[in-house]
Amino acid sequence: MATLSPQRLRELKLHANSVRQGIIRSLLAAGSGHSAGPLDMADVFTVLYQHVLRHKPEDPEWDDRDRLLLSCGHIAPVRYSAMAYGGYFPVEELLTLRKFGTRLQGHPERVRLPAVETTSGPLGEGLAQGTGMALAAKMDNRSWRVYVVTSDAEHQCGLHWEAAMTAAKFKLDNLIAIVDRNLIQIDGCTEDVMPLEPFADKYRSFNWEVLECDGNDIAQFADTIEKAKTVKGKPTVIIAHTVPGKGVRYMEGDYTWHGKPPNQQQADQALAELEAQREELLASG
Amino acid sequence: MASVMNGAAAMHLADLSDSKAVKQVPTRNGFGEGVAEAGKRNRNVIAICADLSESTRMLGFKEALPAQYIEIGVSEQLLVAMAAGLASAGKIPFIASYAMFNPGRSWEQVRTTMALNETNVKIAGAHAGVSVGPDGATHQAIEDIAIMRCIPHMTVVVPCDSIQTKKATLAVAEMNGPVYLRFGREKSPIITSEETPFELGKAQIFREGTDVAIIACGILVYNALIAAESLAKRGVQCLVMNNHTIKPMDEHAVVGAAAKCGAVVTVEEHQIFGGMGSRVAEILAHERPTPIEFVGVHDRFGQSGDPAELIEYYGMGSNSIEEAVLRALARKS
Numbered sequence: 001m002a003t004l005s006p007q008r009l010r011e012l013k014l015h016a017n018s019v020r021q022g023i024i025r026s027l028l029a030a031g032s033g034h035s036a037g038p039l040d041m042a043d044v045f046t047v048l049y050q051h052v053l054r055h056k057p058e059d060p061e062w063d064d065r066d067r068l069l070l071s072c073g074h075i076a077p078v079r080y081s082a083m084a085y086g087g088y089f090p091v092e093e094l095l096t097l098r099k100f101g102t103r104l105q106g107h108p109e110r111v112r113l114p115a116v117e118t119t120s121g122p123l124g125e126g127l128a129q130g131t132g133m134a135l136a137a138k139m140d141n142r143s144w145r146v147y148v149v150t151s152d153a154e155h156q157c158g159l160h161w162e163a164a165m166t167a168a169k170f171k172l173d174n175l176i177a178i179v180d181r182n183l184i185q186i187d188g189c190t191e192d193v194m195p196l197e198p199f200a201d202k203y204r205s206f207n208w209e210v211l212e213c214d215g216n217d218i219a220q221f222a223d224t225i226e227k228a229k230t231v232k233g234k235p236t237v238i239i240a241h242t243v244p245g246k247g248v249r250y251m252e253g254d255y256t257w258h259g260k261p262p263n264q265q266q267a268d269q270a271l272a273e274l275e276a277q278r279e280e281l282l283a284s285g
Numbered sequence: 286m287a288s289v290m291n292g293a294a295a296m297h298l299a300d301l302s303d304s305k306a307v308k309q310v311p312t313r314n315g316f317g318e319g320v321a322e323a324g325k326r327n328r329n330v331i332a333i334c335a336d337l338s339e340s341t342r343m344l345g346f347k348e349a350l351p352a353q354y355i356e357i358g359v360s361e362q363l364l365v366a367m368a369a370g371l372a373s374a375g376k377i378p379f380i381a382s383y384a385m386f387n388p389g390r391s392w393e394q395v396r397t398t399m400a401l402n403e404t405n406v407k408i409a410g411a412h413a414g415v416s417v418g419p420d421g422a423t424h425q426a427i428e429d430i431a432i433m434r435c436i437p438h439m440t441v442v443v444p445c446d447s448i449q450t451k452k453a454t455l456a457v458a459e460m461n462g463p464v465y466l467r468f469g470r471e472k473s474p475i476i477t478s479e480e481t482p483f484e485l486g487k488a489q490i491f492r493e494g495t496d497v498a499i500i501a502c503g504i505l506v507y508n509a510l511i512a513a514e515s516l517a518k519r520g521v522q523c524l525v526m527n528n529h530t531i532k533p534m535d536e537h538a539v540v541g542a543a544a545k546c547g548a549v550v551t552v553e554e555h556q557i558f559g560g561m562g563s564r565v566a567e568i569l570a571h572e573r574p575t576p577i578e579f580v581g582v583h584d585r586f587g588q589s590g591d592p593a594e595l596i597e598y599y600g601m602g603s604n605s606i607e608e609a610v611l612r613a614l615a616r617k618s
Contacts, residue, residue: 118369
């Protein structure tokens with residue numbers, strides 16, 4: 001049975017649209033930053049913040065909260081936007097992204113913005129920290145879960161696999177990793193730069209449960225994560241297949257948008273496209 | 286060594302007058318006792334080891350407190366990053382491996398997940414220095430103080446003997462924040478006693494003197510005391526400071542010693558670049574320019590050998606310290 005009702009699905013699609021618009025506005029204001037990854041993960045972060053996480057935006061350090069870690073810190077604009085539209089801070093604050101004195105650092109810092117849980121940016125470190133948190137929860141019989149969002153390219157880091165091995169050793173079924181499988185990295189396609197396939201098999205051989213879904217299909221992702229929560233005795237990875245730059249046609253699938261922001265004219269075009277998608281969603285209701 | 290006792294009686298030092306009677310215990314033993322005690326006092330203290338539980342002396346903790354012990358195998362980057370995650374959830378992890386790998390291999394994880402992230406993780410760097418001996422250069426960490434002390438928020442501690450290592454371990458368990466605690470493999474002289482005070486960030490005067498201040502840390506504090514005793518017979522009175530906290534360093538004590546003596550010799554089992562002596566030089570360059578001689582490894586790697594012969598070969602024996610004192614004395618204006 002589908003996790004989301006048709007009405008709820010439509011709400012989340014509209015929410016994801018807002019998150020995407022927030023990403024474009026913040027990147028334009030910042031004048032630097034990454035575009036493709038944040039856009040392709042807008043649906044995942046919408047589902048996480050609006051449907052999955054046990055959390056209190058007004059009390060971000062609530063002790064019983066689920067921990068959401070963003071390992072690939074460079075896609076922070078999607079997290080910041082999802083947080084702003086999720087009630088953590090005013091949406092206008094998104095325009096301070098990457099500026100002096102901001103809580104919204106170019107790469108997230110826990111000390112400046114505790115709700116981000118970890119300081120990230122150097123790749124391959126999130127799963128290790130999430131493994132530590134999940135183990136702490138097990139040691140103390142706590143019921144909160146740990147979700148770690150990773151990029152596909154950071155699976156080229158050795159540390160990530162040290163953590164994968166360890167999470168399986170300790171049977172951390174309170175740990176769910178979500179991979180943004182968008183197939184791109186700075187220097188090109190992941191399979192050209194350093195092939196990751198057979199990707200799912202790698203995780204299976206590390207004794208993880210492996211689930212795959214379309215990461216830009218909100219209903220499918222919501223169903224998949226519910227399934228992941230039922231897995232016992234081992235950690236689960238959700239390989240979320242996404243389209244880089246999703247929602248903005250001129251960026252979709254183009255790896256050159258990995259690490260640059262839109263200029264004014266490009267941002268206007270992106271926002272117009274997103275607004276048209278929004279109108280379409282509203283009309284469909 | 287009566288003058289040691291007379292000059293710094295408040296330190297309750299051991300009797301070092303008969304070198305053959307001086308008790309020898311590896312500093313790592315003090316760590317092992319300290320971390321187990323810390324774990325018993327506070328159940329949130331946990332120990333994580335990267336396949337070296339016996340040689341880092343975490344074995345006692347593992348046997349006494351198995352529910353608080355985590356074994357992760359040979360993965361030193363994980364050691365740090367995973368500990369940071371555990372610390373974020375309220376644990377106080379001590380993470381142990383050889384200093385060459387932890388923090389030698391894990392520097393960026395230390396910087397990002399421990400220091401920038403302000404997590405309460407304690408690195409136990411075992412087998413530091415050339416005194417590791419036969420294992421050779423690959424296992425002799427002599428750059429670790431430099432790479433740790435340059436990181437904001439980091440506390441760096443190098444105790445002088447096993448008794449002090451135990452006290453330092455208990456002290457860092459009590460403080461909140463990232464720590465690098467460094468100790469060695471070989472047996473080394475017990476200089477202090479149970480009664481010797483210990484306070485993080487507070488340097489200790491182990492011998493009074495007015496001609497040259499020898500500022501030392503780690504197991505070489507003993508060699509500094511031997512050198513000072515020998516020099517006293519030639520009429521040169523050295524102050525000997527046990528400068529166990531490299532960061533934050535006791536600037537007041539360092540400046541005070543320099544002011545009193547007018548010349549300084551720093552002694553450490555580490556490269557002379559970037560270590561304890563470099564920090565002393567930074568402080569004095571700013572506060573009180575003073576002639577300084579540096580005893581340590583001079584921009585070389587170690588090699589296999591007997592620990593004592595390596596200490597001598599790399600210029601950190603008591604004779605080398607005496608020579609450095611005389612050079613410093615000659616530079617006094």
